[in-house]
């Protein structure tokens with residue numbers, strides 16, 4: 411699709427990395443265009459009007475124009491920010507984990523409008539929460555589901571057989587749950603009981619379709635392990651963010 415030379419896009423800033431002396435490349439996530447990198451000139455100068463909009467987690471209406479290699483930001487008008495609430499370090503850590511998920515899982519320039527809405531919802535929930543880490547497992551599984559990466563909760567990802575009423579084991583390297591027969595004997599995979607498998611399914615379910623937010627620690631850790639598997643690389647912002655009260659107290 412040919413785009414006009416200048417255009418607007420509503421997007422959430424995901425991360426920013428320095429470029430030259432005062433510029434930065436800001437990774438944005440938008441409903442219309444998915445993840446895209448834009449050059450923000452002078453954004454690291456104190457007088458920059460783009461700096462606040464380029465802060466991770468801020469939603470803004472960006473004015474962009476096509477440069478020779480990257481899109482170049484000319485202006486940005488903030489739509490939503492949670493600065494006051496993000497003084498709480500737990501909320502900041504949880505919000506960073508949510509943004510890192512988009513950065514790790516999304517292909518550039520691939521629009522996933524439902525994921526944009528889910529991210530807006532997750533950031534709002536985290537910003538308002540007393541225990542923001544509670545929201546991470548659901549966010550991880552919804553992100554996987556909306557990207558077509560969530561494993562079935564009723565079948566073994568190795569043999570395709572029904573899991574039935576018994577336990578299953580989370581084999582993150584296989585991308586989902588495995589049955590007793592496919593479970594590698596030499597490895598100590600986390601076991602999920604039938605009740606926990608139902609929680610696992612609820613994490614990925616759309617709102618109203620048996621959706622779950624609060625789950626046990628084994629299920630929560632399974633959601634994180636799957637996101638890290640699909641990221642295909644180390645993502646400290648996700649790996650180090652607690653997903654259950656037990657981890658949080660440690």
Ligand SMILES: [Zn+2]
Nearest residue numbers: 566569589592
């Ligand atoms: Zn199997």
